[in-house]
Amino acid sequence: MLPVWLFAAYLFVTYAVHERSRIEQEALWTARQVSLVVDGELANLKTLLDGLARSPALANGDLQAFGIEANRLVEGTDQVITLRALDGRALASTQSAKGSQLPKPEQLTGEEREQLELAGLLVSNVFAGPGKNEYRIAVTRQVSGSKGEPLLLSISVPTERVRLVMLPAVPEGWTVGVGDREGKYVARSKLHDQWTGKPGLPEYVEKIVGRAGTFRASNFEGTTLLAGYYRSPYSDWFYTANVPLSDVQAPLWWSLAQIGATGLTALLISLALGYVVGARLTKATVDLAARADALGTGSEVEPMSTSVAEFDTIAQAMIKAGRAIAERTRELETVLETVPAAVWFTYDPEARQVIRNRFAAELMGMPTESRKAFGKPELVIDTLAYRNGQPVSREDRPLSRAMRGEETNSEEFAYTLPSGVQRYLLSSARPIRSAEGSIIGAVQISLDISERKRGEEQRQLLVNELNHRVKNTLAVVQAIASQTIRNATSLAQAGAALSSRLVSLAKAHDILTRENWSGADLRTLIAASIEPHAPLDRFDLSGQQVWLPPNVALSFALAFHELTTNAIKYGALANTAGSISISWKLAEGEIDRVLELEWRETGGPPVAPGKQGFGTQLLQRVFEHENAGRTILNYEESGLLCAFRVSLPAERERLQTIQASPADLPG
Numbered sequence: 001m002l003p004v005w006l007f008a009a010y011l012f013v014t015y016a017v018h019e020r021s022r023i024e025q026e027a028l029w030t031a032r033q034v035s036l037v038v039d040g041e042l043a044n045l046k047t048l049l050d051g052l053a054r055s056p057a058l059a060n061g062d063l064q065a066f067g068i069e070a071n072r073l074v075e076g077t078d079q080v081i082t083l084r085a086l087d088g089r090a091l092a093s094t095q096s097a098k099g100s101q102l103p104k105p106e107q108l109t110g111e112e113r114e115q116l117e118l119a120g121l122l123v124s125n126v127f128a129g130p131g132k133n134e135y136r137i138a139v140t141r142q143v144s145g146s147k148g149e150p151l152l153l154s155i156s157v158p159t160e161r162v163r164l165v166m167l168p169a170v171p172e173g174w175t176v177g178v179g180d181r182e183g184k185y186v187a188r189s190k191l192h193d194q195w196t197g198k199p200g201l202p203e204y205v206e207k208i209v210g211r212a213g214t215f216r217a218s219n220f221e222g223t224t225l226l227a228g229y230y231r232s233p234y235s236d237w238f239y240t241a242n243v244p245l246s247d248v249q250a251p252l253w254w255s256l257a258q259i260g261a262t263g264l265t266a267l268l269i270s271l272a273l274g275y276v277v278g279a280r281l282t283k284a285t286v287d288l289a290a291r292a293d294a295l296g297t298g299s300e301v302e303p304m305s306t307s308v309a310e311f312d313t314i315a316q317a318m319i320k321a322g323r324a325i326a327e328r329t330r331e332l333e334t335v336l337e338t339v340p341a342a343v344w345f346t347y348d349p350e351a352r353q354v355i356r357n358r359f360a361a362e363l364m365g366m367p368t369e370s371r372k373a374f375g376k377p378e379l380v381i382d383t384l385a386y387r388n389g390q391p392v393s394r395e396d397r398p399l400s401r402a403m404r405g406e407e408t409n410s411e412e413f414a415y416t417l418p419s420g421v422q423r424y425l426l427s428s429a430r431p432i433r434s435a436e437g438s439i440i441g442a443v444q445i446s447l448d449i450s451e452r453k454r455g456e457e458q459r460q461l462l463v464n465e466l467n468h469r470v471k472n473t474l475a476v477v478q479a480i481a482s483q484t485i486r487n488a489t490s491l492a493q494a495g496a497a498l499s500s501r502l503v504s505l506a507k508a509h510d511i512l513t514r515e516n517w518s519g520a521d522l523r524t525l526i527a528a529s530i531e532p533h534a535p536l537d538r539f540d541l542s543g544q545q546v547w548l549p550p551n552v553a554l555s556f557a558l559a560f561h562e563l564t565t566n567a568i569k570y571g572a573l574a575n576t577a578g579s580i581s582i583s584w585k586l587a588e589g590e591i592d593r594v595l596e597l598e599w600r601e602t603g604g605p606p607v608a609p610g611k612q613g614f615g616t617q618l619l620q621r622v623f624e625h626e627n628a629g630r631t632i633l634n635y636e637e638s639g640l641l642c643a644f645r646v647s648l649p650a651e652r653e654r655l656q657t658i659q660a661s662p663a664d665l666p667g
Helices: 002-053 056-060 063-074 110-119 159-169 245-297 309-338 358-363 398-403 450-487 491-514 522-530 550-569 614-621
Strands: 080-085 090-093 135-144 150-158 175-179 185-188 212-218 224-231 238-244 342-346 353-356 384-387 408-416 422-433 439-448 539-542 579-588 593-602 630-636 639-648
Touching: 002 063, 002 080, 002 135, 002 150, 002 159, 002 175, 002 212, 002 224, 002 238, 002 245, 056 063, 063 080, 063 090, 080 135, 110 135, 135 159, 150 159, 159 175, 159 185, 224 245, 238 245, 245 309, 342 358, 342 398, 353 358, 358 439, 398 408, 398 422, 398 439, 422 450, 522 539, 522 550, 550 593, 550 639
Parallel strands: 539 579
Antiparallel strands: 080 090, 080 150, 135 150, 175 185, 175 238, 212 224, 224 238, 342 353, 342 439, 384 408, 408 422, 422 439, 579 593, 593 639, 630 639
């Protein structure tokens, strides 16, 4: 039942998270919808002001006619239109036309003045109206008087009008509140008359940060609410949609109760069934345990009568295991005679199930610390087998051949383990026969000759590699000597140039030798090529770590030597003010990696292309033998720019020279 309970808990948690997210989104959507409705009403008020701002009476300075026109516009409504100077003096108001005095002077705050200038419109905070317990809001815009002086034209309405406008957008069961920039209530869908014009709870208002969001807070009655809020960019008011948290959680608790009741019922049923089935299993288990004890002590295992088919099968297996113990004893004697060689036994006609000794397990790369007692058959592991370089199928391996009655004497096999490790074994195999002479199994004994074979291969590899390196080096030296002598003007010059180039080549050889000719680090190669000729503080090296193959490293060593000596003679190193920047980057191509290296000289004497000597020819042709390699020389006004682009082989694992089907070392 545990998976059922865990699955039910998972469903409940997932449902709770989803439901909470849905309610939060609904709260945000409701707050946004209410803001759109109210902003639309505020926009209607602004439209009235826009029409009134184009009044000819206002343009002519006839404030009395303007007041009559404004009064006609709001006649029969609760709207009040007021025209003020910037200092707050009321110049005209529909409120005075109804028998009241002109409103008292009221100047705009600096913040309100700034918002009015930026947006051209100002929606006020909630303020007390002329009536008792009356609160209003106003929409104000700036207009021009008859002399072009700036005036403030505003229209105000009771906050009750805001509440009536937003009510159709409020879902059932929700409470929506509208607050001004100071945190005072403009309108509420519930208890509007009680809270309009009053500040909201500080701990509630302080959570309204940013444009939109959700939070949990308590209201004035102490009820915990889930609230979503949205701050309108039109009025800078905030709109909150609230729902009691208990209403949100009620469906969750009901679902939890249903899940709990269902789970408890299922648990009771499973306990009843478990008791009935357990009673039968208990008796069979006791009988089976008694036979297991007999098997463990070497006693004869008696047949077992039970209605549980699985236990009957196990009892039969115990009887067979008792008989196998005697056979395993003979096998153990054979193992003791062949240690420390690797030994495999099999009684499987296909040689798929084998019994290994510890030495055989070690050869297979299997852990030996936790191995069980010798004698338990195990599945073979997947290996590749070769003899004389040719793949050997499972049927032709020593253990399989021994199961067919063949005998194998000291045959050499190469095996590749799943881990990639290669073993060389000298193997012999014999069939195991019953007292009647029939083949019942086979045994293979193998000696590990891997170190001997690897030594032979390593010696041959070193001889071949040395021969190859010597030929390549002699060819490079021959080419350098031939071209140097051909382009030299004197024997002394040829000797000095040839010696310098051979020293650079030797430096590269030293680096490759330290790395066993596996390659060279680019930054190390640059430093080794430059240091014999110039101080490194004249160079700026920048780039990631790049590992160069041997042939590319030798080519770069020659290129850096030519560039350095050329810079000393004619370029940035010919004076004390020049410097050289060497930068490189490595990009992944479709097949290979591409190295892009740039040699840039600055601060040296002016340079210009001259006669192409061997150095220039060497730079242009140094990477011709490389795949997609090229060199670009630009004699810019600031100095020489030499760009190399060389393809480097992608790093790959060494491919197997021969492919064969997976198999195990033995048989």
